[in-house]
Amino acid sequence: MTVEPTPITVFTGFLGAGKTSLILSLLKQLPPKYKIAILKNEYGDVKIDSALATETNGNLAGVTEMLNGCLCCVLTGQMRAAVVEIQEKYHPDRILIETSGSAFPAAISIQLRELSKEFGIGSSGPGIRLDGVVNVIDVENFDGYADTSKTASLQAQFTDLIVFNKWEDVPGRQFETVWDKVNDLNTDTPKIKSNRGTIPWEAILGMDSKLSLDLLHQKEHYHDHSHNHAHDDSHTSEIETLTVRFPKTLLDGSELAAFFRYLTVAPKDEIYRMKFIIRLPASKLPLFELGSDEVQTYILNWAFGRYDFTPISNETAQALLDDSLAGVGTVMVGRGDGRMFRKRFSKGIVGIAEVELS
Structure with a gap:
């Protein structure tokens, strides 16, 4: 019998964009027996969001937090161990990875592609596959943080789905300006608007990440880029x-x-x-x-x-x-x-x- 690899969905977005709230809203839509595990990366050393997630939905298999650093550089070597632990401990139907506000998605996607190949060679477990990368945009504050954070712009470029969040209370002209800016960064990627921090669960299923395939085809280029990014002062100093x-x-x-x-x-x-x-x-x-x-x-x-x-x-x-x-x-x-x-x-x-x- 063939064991299907566990799909992984990665959520990126600047600090306060609404990633955690979006994920919690997705958990509430789960079918009864569909189990989710969350791997959360955060600056600081207090496991606050684990408490919120744990009390949100009975379908949540578990939460693992990687603190005091960024998943795409400082903590890069720890992701393999965290994914293995999640699969062995929780046996989830899907893993959601919530990155820190300044994580570089291309570097994380490369790591996951490498892990998927490693787990597929002589592995007794189900393996993993990157299903998609979701970028959450805070429409109300995008103009401010996009100007101060280089990574915020990169997050909008390297993604499979862009979610415009916190748009309901801004003037229509402001939303159009943000839409145009994001569209200039990434014209072809699908874009949707959340409904007060909620999107349909179906929106993140089966994306079969085009981003990860592109990265695989251009591996040498993005490996150099992500390696330099990991040691780039502009990232770690934000x-x-x-x-x-x-x-x-x-x-x-x-x-x-x-x-x-x-x-x-x-x-x-x-x-x-x-x-x-x-x-x-x-x-x-x-x-x-x-x-x-x-x-x-x-x-x-x-x-x-x-x-x-x-x-x-x-x-x-x-x-x-x-x-x-x-x-x-x-x-x-x-x-x-x-x-x-x-x-x-x-x-x-x-x-x-x-x-x-x-």
Whole structure:
């Protein structure tokens, strides 16, 4: 009996473009017995998105996170081990790879093509195949980050499907401008608009990545390009990451109010993303002043001035948040801004937070 290789779909897109939300919306559309495993790559050292994914859908086989680096360069040697572990542990019907905001998709596609050939030679497992690469575009903020991130433009060029996300609330002219810019980068690739962060599950199935085939035919060219990219300062220097820990005694009173006020005014052209796990009474949350005083744990997600709080179960929270802490998370800023924001978070915004610069 022939065992079909496990299809892999790769999601790329700049920080805050909506990759995680798009993947979570896809999980909700799964047929009952279709199992998905997620390999997530993120800067920082806090496994926040695993909590969201784990509580989203019973069809999720498992989540593996590769932290503190970029999958296409710093962590390139670890992807093989991660894929093997996922297949042996979860036996999924499909693997979704969510890359970091500055990952170079061509390099990842080459790695997956090499792994597919390696696993196909004398392998007792099902093997893998790259089914497609999906690039998520944040229409509302594309003009800003495309100008500052070379990789954002490359992500739009090396993909099998482009998803225009967060377009509903922008003026029609702005959407047309972004569409034209993306079309100039990549004319032939199919493009669709999400519906409030959702696309049909069928849109990512059976793409049989033309990108991966093209890369295979032009392997020498792209191998040189991706190798240089992995050592290119412009890639590795785009992001600096702060790990922020809030002592249990901190998130109360004036310090808590000051932190939440900062969420509304934080500079979206300097801070790319904030993700936190925070434990506190609902009555302390912004816009929820009449909430219960019962302590609950929340995921705080901030991107480009927008933020939300998502409650998670106590069981999930215990695995992510130390009892000595009221909150922990990552703040991703532009290169050269890390020291400035370390000072702001440790002395200005919340006063006594413990802040590490990666």
